[in-house]
Amino acid sequence: MLEPLLQLFYPRLCLACQRQPLQRQQRALCTSCQYKIKPTNYHLFEENPVAERFWGRLPISRASTAYHFVKGGILQRLIHELKYGHRPEIGEELGRSYGRLLAEEPFWKSVDYIIPVPLHPKKRHQRGYNQAARWASGLSESLGVPWSEKFLLRASYTESQTRKSREERFANVSDAFVLRQADKLRHKHIMLVDDVMTTGATIEACAKHLLKAQISLSVVCIALAP
Numbered sequence: 273m274l275e276p277l278l279q280l281f282y283p284r285l286c287l288a289c290q291r292q293p294l295q296r297q298q299r300a301l302c303t304s305c306q307y308k309i310k311p312t313n314y315h316l317f318e319e320n321p322v323a324e325r326f327w328g329r330l331p332i333s334r335a336s337t338a339y340h341f342v343k344g345g346i347l348q349r350l351i352h353e354l355k356y357g358h359r360p361e362i363g364e365e366l367g368r369s370y371g372r373l374l375a376e377e378p379f380w381k382s383v384d385y386i387i388p389v390p391l392h393p394k395k396r397h398q399r400g401y402n403q404a405a406r407w408a409s410g411l412s413e414s415l416g417v418p419w420s421e422k423f424l425l426r427a428s429y430t431e432s433q434t435r436k437s438r439e440e441r442f443a444n445v446s447d448a449f450v451l452r453q454a455d456k457l458r459h460k461h462i463m464l465v466d467d468v469m470t471t472g473a474t475i476e477a478c479a480k481h482l483l484k485a486q487i488s489l490s491v492v493c494i495a496l497a498p
């Protein structure tokens with residue numbers, strides 16, 4: 273009773289356009305915005321532009337970024353809100369949507385654990401949540417695979433990555449992670465997830481630690497930065 277009343281006076285608005293009121297069953301996006309976010313379908317192919325980035329760098333089974341990133345587009349706005357606008361539900365909703373696509377493919381059903389790239393505790397405290405973990409949680413819900421933050425942790429604070437070259441970034445982040453309880457991951461299929469992939473240096477640094485547990489590794493991010 274209360275919810276329809278609240279909706280009447282304070283309609284929940286679409287998080288992307290911030291104009292359209294959301295229908296009851298819609299959690300974050302209106303129908304028109306939902307249609308404007310285009311899945312890449314990279315998860316259907318072993319060879320794709322994201323997987324290619326890791327060739328010769330990492331032994332990865334499959335890699336995908338979920339949606340096409342268009343400068344100034346809806347997805348860019350959503351990711352900005354997810355990271356800086358205190359909207360964790362955006363990560364969850366994108367994860368649920370993409371998880372439904374992954375669940376249609378037998379390969380992705382073989383994932384044992386979803387592990388998000390950890391955020392430094394200080395940053396997590398400021399933001400209130402780890403956006404990669406919210407994405408992991410949405411994927412987990414649709415895929416029916418558990419996610420966990422207990423295995424991969426952030427060890428030390430890294431300076432802002434934005435003004436560094438690829439080599440500098442890599443040197444900077446490679447020692448920033450710690451793997452715990454590696455024995456529980458042994459021989460499992462792990463899906464490492466993050467929000468936006470830029471150079472892939474953070475993924476590489478995390479993967480280096482995870483691969484010590486003799487796992488098979490796949491990577492799924494929300495989008496690939498142009």
Ligand SMILES: [Zn+2]
Pocket residue numbers: 286287288289290291292301302303304305306
């Ligand atoms: Zn909208």
